[in-house]
Amino acid sequence: MATSVCSALGIDQENSVGKLIAVEEHHSSNGNFVLNCLIAEQVHKEGSVCLVALHNSFGHYHNVGTKLGYNLHQLQEKGCVESIEVLKLLNESLNAEHENRVGNVLFGDEENTMRNLFHLIKGKTEKLLQKRKLVSLVIDDLSNLLSLGISVKEVLSFLQYCRxxxxxxxxxxxxxLTHIAEGDDEQQLLNAGLCHVADVIVTVCGLKTGQSSDVSGSMKVTHRRLDQPMIAHExxxxxxxxxxxxxxxxKVFAPGTATCLI
Known part of the structure; x- marks a missing residue:
């Protein structure tokens, strides 16, 4: 599963260290498979993963991982995987406030929330890098921070710090990964900011002609040479x-060749 996607992204030939891969998931499509494949590739390379889950849970990624041949829970126990389930932390914070207990320190006003989340991520990635040389920080889904009431400005500042x-x-x-709903100006603005600082942009869309039994959707991969002089043909x-x-x-294939794979 991971091999064909990673080949399409070009990371089987180019080193992804030091790069930002942006996955823009358009409405009526699901770009989560790209994240799963990149996590699988990192595990295959004996690297570590720091997963910031804002949409799917850690359990979801574990279940997908078992189908791809690895166990995230075991890797977490070995100290090779760290996870931050933001919605779970939010729920704990709200329950603590309701019961007049001291909750976690992640949530406050939106500026402090983003700052605290960044420092939490920074600490976990530093911890992983002490154990293994390669670490992939995976954020799913950045646009969900907007649903928590965080402004686009603060989310983009948080993204820049992660960069x-x-x-x-x-x-x-x-x-x-960030989701884009048609007509949502905030999500469009956030995605534009993400793509502006990305090295590789993966655009996942549904089919314009509707649904097909042979094709789930389209994936466009754009490589931006931010660290190299501009070369006309690249x-x-x-x-x-x-x-x-x-x-x-x-299965990943060229448009128009779906029937050749059956």
Whole structure:
């Protein structure tokens, strides 16, 4: 499953260390399979993963991982995986407030929330880098912070701080998924800010012509050479694929060739 997606993204040929991979998930599509494949690739390389779960739970990623041949719970026990389940922390904080107890320190006003979340992430990635040379920071889904009442400005500031970790922590790579709903100006603005600082942009969309039994959606991969001089034949290189999601794998293929895979 992971091999075909990673090949389409080009990370089987280029080192993803120090790079930000942005996954923009358009309405009526699901880009989560890209994150699962990148996590599987990192585990295969004997790297570590710091998962910031804002949409799917850690249990969801564990269940998918078992289908891909690895066990996130065991890796977590070995100190190779760290997770931050933000919604769970929020629930604990609200329950503590209701019962007049001292809750976690993550939540306060929106500025402090973003600052505290960043420092929590920074501490966990530093801990992982002490154990293994390669660490992937995976954030799913950045746009959910808007649903918590955090402003676009604060979320973009948080993203920029996470981006600076790539320079201060050698061996780190960053994967960020954000959802885009048609007509949602805040999500559109957030996605524009994410893509502006990304090295690789993966755009996952549903089919414009409707649903198909052979194709689940389209995936466009854009490589932006932020760290190299502009080269005419490589700059902003784009590749368009179709994909089919199956229970234990995903097939990636050129548009118009779906029937050749049956």
């Amino acid at each position: 600076t970790l790539l320079e201060s922590q050698p061996g780190l790579s960053l994967v960020v 700059w902003n290189k784009q590749n368009l694929y179709h994909f089919k999601l199956l229970d234990r794998q995903v």
